[in-house]
Amino acid sequence: IYSGHLSEDRTLEEVKNCAWWPSCRKETIEYCRTCDRCQKANRSTGEKFGVMIHIQEPKSPWEVVHMDWVTALPPSGDKSYNSCLVIVDRYRKTPIFLPCHKDDTAMDTAFLLWSRVICHTGLFKNIITDRDPKFTSALWTNLDRLFGTKLSF
Incomplete structure (x- = not known):
């Protein structure tokens, strides 16, 4: 009970393992709802995710790719690279860095x-x-139109 600020259900289970009294459930839930640390530890963080869409499986290699950046890397190489563009072929799951x-x-x-x-x-x-500005720019919109590719987010 003393080791963390758990959810109401988990705290109630912990209390039931070592004690019980007639208003145990009511008091435990009330305590969890008024405990400042419990509220901070168990609050929902971040934005809600959008609706997931089904992505049809490709029929051949390099038809569909996933791309993203890995940033904040230590500088390396003769040109002091500090990021990596990761491209993954959805068909073969082959990555390119x-x-x-x-x-x-x-x-x-x-x-x-x-x-x-x-x-x-x-x-x-x-x-x-993702919606990185590099991919939402007018340049990429025009390239997609020119080459007939589809950019999905």
């Missing part, structure tokens, strides 16, 4: 993707990524 810089622009990212991946794999039909 491209060293880059955190402050690379949408144009830098497009060039990196073109010169290091698309020239070997061909164009993707669908790119799934």
